[in-house]
Amino acid sequence: MATQHNPERPMELVWLKRDLRLRDHAPLLEAAARGPVLCLYVYEPELMAHETTHAAHLAFIHASLGELDAALRERGGGLVTRVGNLPEVFDRLHAERPIARLWSHEETGLGITYERDKRVKRWTREQGIEWIELPNHGVFRPLADRDGWSARWRRRMAEPVRPAPERIHGVLNLPSAGIRSPADLGVAGELRPEAVAPGIDVAHGVLADFLAQRSRSYQGDISSPVTAWSGSSRLSPHLAWGNLSVREVYQATTGRIARLKAMPDRDAKDWAKSLGSFAKRLHWHCHFIQKLEDQPDIEFRNLSRACDGLRDERPDAVLLDAWRFGQTGYPMVDACMRALAAGGWINFRMRAMLMSFASYHLWQHWREPALHLARLFLDFEPGIHLSQAQMQSGTTGINAVRIYSPVKQVRDHDPEGVFIRRWCPELKLVPNAYLPRPETMPAHVQHAAGCVIGRDYPAPIVDNGKAWFRARQRMGALRARGEARSEARQIHRRHGSRKRPDASRTAR
Numbered sequence: 001m002a003t004q005h006n007p008e009r010p011m012e013l014v015w016l017k018r019d020l021r022l023r024d025h026a027p028l029l030e031a032a033a034r035g036p037v038l039c040l041y042v043y044e045p046e047l048m049a050h051e052t053t054h055a056a057h058l059a060f061i062h063a064s065l066g067e068l069d070a071a072l073r074e075r076g077g078g079l080v081t082r083v084g085n086l087p088e089v090f091d092r093l094h095a096e097r098p099i100a101r102l103w104s105h106e107e108t109g110l111g112i113t114y115e116r117d118k119r120v121k122r123w124t125r126e127q128g129i130e131w132i133e134l135p136n137h138g139v140f141r142p143l144a145d146r147d148g149w150s151a152r153w154r155r156r157m158a159e160p161v162r163p164a165p166e167r168i169h170g171v172l173n174l175p176s177a178g179i180r181s182p183a184d185l186g187v188a189g190e191l192r193p194e195a196v197a198p199g200i201d202v203a204h205g206v207l208a209d210f211l212a213q214r215s216r217s218y219q220g221d222i223s224s225p226v227t228a229w230s231g232s233s234r235l236s237p238h239l240a241w242g243n244l245s246v247r248e249v250y251q252a253t254t255g256r257i258a259r260l261k262a263m264p265d266r267d268a269k270d271w272a273k274s275l276g277s278f279a280k281r282l283h284w285h286c287h288f289i290q291k292l293e294d295q296p297d298i299e300f301r302n303l304s305r306a307c308d309g310l311r312d313e314r315p316d317a318v319l320l321d322a323w324r325f326g327q328t329g330y331p332m333v334d335a336c337m338r339a340l341a342a343g344g345w346i347n348f349r350m351r352a353m354l355m356s357f358a359s360y361h362l363w364q365h366w367r368e369p370a371l372h373l374a375r376l377f378l379d380f381e382p383g384i385h386l387s388q389a390q391m392q393s394g395t396t397g398i399n400a401v402r403i404y405s406p407v408k409q410v411r412d413h414d415p416e417g418v419f420i421r422r423w424c425p426e427l428k429l430v431p432n433a434y435l436p437r438p439e440t441m442p443a444h445v446q447h448a449a450g451c452v453i454g455r456d457y458p459a460p461i462v463d464n465g466k467a468w469f470r471a472r473q474r475m476g477a478l479r480a481r482g483e484a485r486s487e488a489r490q491i492h493r494r495h496g497s498r499k500r501p502d503a504s505r506t507a508r
């Protein structure tokens, strides 16, 4: 039964952002232990209009909030939403009922959320309200040095997973804007029909199924877009919007690894090894977000300033449109782009290839391609995304220059054309041997396959070999410069992994 509370008593305000869950939610648990709680989600117009936001993101949030509201109600609480800018929304709420403390997770986000947080900080100081921000992931704020980071991360991951609060003294009498769909919010954009289902219950199901079944051949499955669809965990949107905490996933994984290792058979040991490489990626999740936490300007500027001027910051609209809409004449690039538009997800190697193609083959600055992919990825996570976008376009100064050949990716990862034919139906009857380079089909083969190059499928927009060679030369010349090398040492000191050189970890 809900405990009676004085309606005038100041409330604990729990501000939900990318942490849409009840379990392992320290701000909610702490707030619920102190007094009447208002759980708030704010639809921020500036964020909804941002060039990284897509309606599919809001649809994911919409479903998660609906579930959260129901779970909070079962516990005596409920969710209030408001539409508006911050701190103005807090200011109005404070007038409606005094706020004792503001609770939230730390957010490592975009420049606009960083600036908004600074405004909120000022406002809480002016109002004499304490704002308690608690860590969401294994990201450390502030971080003086990367030395010892991995050990700290492991300690953070070993902390107990906090239970969901059993009872909440909910503040139930304040008006709510309701849980709004993208259409209600006026955010246009076609939803992604093949996207992973949203929500907390689904997230737990996906994790359980992955650990019990799908992870068996994880290591072998993740490179190909054919096998990764089911062989990869597919947890990324749930982690990005906080349906699950990284700690929950990490602890469930290490528990499963321990049980597999205790089994006598060889298969179980191989399975444990596969899961070990999955656990390593959870570590990368935070390792990459830490980079943005430590240097927020990587959203706008090259991490390596030696790369300034390397590429024109103004995009070539013709080349980029061909890339965006899956019309480059390279089947693997085109199939990935079309698959992303339908499902909002693709495996790591293909993401790296897409970014590499835009950066090296088309020689485009990373920013526009990164923004486009952010809208496409249902799991858009600023810290991972921006760091990876720069890494795959060679502007971090510390990672190996990895230029993916879209031709080789077909041979290595879709030789039968299973993935390509699904997303590029115009290539359906093209013989396997020509799939890596359909433009090399003799005219009679083109006619027999019903795929005339230049009519049914585009000719390549750039020459793979020449583009590769030109990019290699440009990057080689840049990296040979003394100032680029000395800057790289500083960047590594600030952001690099202390375990192994980054180059060996990323060349896959």
Ligand SMILES: Cc1cc2nc3c(=O)[nH]c(=O)nc-3n(C[C@H](O)[C@H](O)[C@H](O)COP(=O)(O)OP(=O)(O)OC[C@H]3O[C@@H](n4cnc5c(N)ncnc54)[C@H](O)[C@@H]3O)c2cc1C
Residues within 6 Å of the ligand: 222, 232, 233, 234, 235, 236, 237, 239, 240, 278, 281, 282, 284, 285, 286, 288, 346, 347, 348, 349, 351, 352, 355, 377, 379, 380, 381, 382, 384, 385, 386, 388, 389, 392
């Ligand atoms: C250009 C580019 C942009 C990317 N943008 C994002 C993004 O916005 N959001 C995002 O979650 N991932 C991003 N990634 C990393 C990676 O591709 C995805 O995390 C992964 O494909 C998600 O699928 P999964 O959950 O099945 O991954 P799994 O392989 O099952 O991994 C489990 C989790 O570990 C983390 N992870 C896996 N690989 C990486 C990696 N290379 N770096 C950092 N964390 C990793 C993710 O949280 C992932 O959900 C990007 C990669 C590239 C090359």
